[in-house]
Amino acid sequence: MANDNVLDKIKTTGEPFELITCDQELADTADFCRAYGYEMSESANAIVVVGKTEPRVFAVCLVLATTRLDVNGVVRRRLGTRKASFAPGDDTARLTGMTIGGVTPFGLPGDLPLWIDSRIVALRRVIVGGGSRDRKFYVSPAALTALPGAEVVADL
Numbered sequence: 192m193a194n195d196n197v198l199d200k201i202k203t204t205g206e207p208f209e210l211i212t213c214d215q216e217l218a219d220t221a222d223f224c225r226a227y228g229y230e231m232s233e234s235a236n237a238i239v240v241v242g243k244t245e246p247r248v249f250a251v252c253l254v255l256a257t258t259r260l261d262v263n264g265v266v267r268r269r270l271g272t273r274k275a276s277f278a279p280g281d282d283t284a285r286l287t288g289m290t291i292g293g294v295t296p297f298g299l300p301g302d303l304p305l306w307i308d309s310r311i312v313a314l315r316r317v318i319v320g321g322g323s324r325d326r327k328f329y330v331s332p333a334a335l336t337a338l339p340g341a342e343v344v345a346d347l
Contacts, residue, residue, distance in 0.1 A: 196288075197298035198321035206334035211318070211327045218292035218324035231256045234318045236262040237294040237312055238284040241340045242272030247280060250304040252290055253296055253319065253335065254347055255311060265347055269306065295328065296335055307335055308347035
């Protein structure tokens with residue numbers, strides 16, 4: 192489910208980026224890092240989360256691959272719900288136009304909040320999904336924080 196809109200969006204940040212193509216069977220972060228020689232500590236995952244109230248509320252959280260997303264604490268409170276969880280794959284695809292393993296902050300719908308863990312902005316560069324399972328982007332955190340609606344969150 193390649194989404195060329197993401198290439199247009201990443202270019203609008205004005206920040207340099209590297210496009211890394213990969214075998215889609217190796218899109219999961221640990222597999223990708225092992226196969227292509229990158230560190231987990233320089234990789235981030237974009238995870239769609241959902242608040243378990245009606246109407247359901249969603250957000251995209253970008254967290255380092257070496258950390259756990261605090262779904263039951265920080266995320267739940269930010270969503271304003273009593274319960275929160277990872278969104279199912281079909282909701283992720285419907286909301287973002289991307290499949291799990293390829294979700295990227297670039298090209299998200301404008302009404303979908305993007306929360307970036309503060310540990311990511313401390314890095315020189317970070318690897319994120321590329322909009323499909325067969326590519327990744329290696330970008331500066333400034334490219335992420337330049338996105339409309341992006342918000343840096345401490346200890347996400």
